[in-house]
Amino acid sequence: MAAGDNLIRCGFCGHEFVEEQGNVGCKNCPMSSGCKMIKCPRCNYENPPEPALVKGIKKLLRR
Ligand SMILES: [Zn+2]
Numbered sequence: 267m268a269a270g271d272n273l274i275r276c277g278f279c280g281h282e283f284v285e286e287q288g289n290v291g292c293k294n295c296p297m298s299s300g301c302k303m304i305k306c307p308r309c310n311y312e313n314p315p316e317p318a319l320v321k322g323i324k325k326l327l328r329r
Contacts (some may be wrong), residue, residue: 270297272321278311288313 272285288304303312 272316274306274308274309274313274316276309277313279306279309281306283307283310 273282274285274288275282283306285304287307302315303311304315
């Protein structure tokens, strides 16, 4: 796994996947650019995107 990948944990099934994978799953979304939901590749649950603040905190914890 490349450094800098954003791991998303599905809020429904707990499956962890890279943010890019989830975004690919949303290509069928009618809102071509407006939809920011990240779909779980396993169960198709749409996870809300993480706020930048949360990502920053995660980076600090990851050290
Ligand atoms: Zn899921």
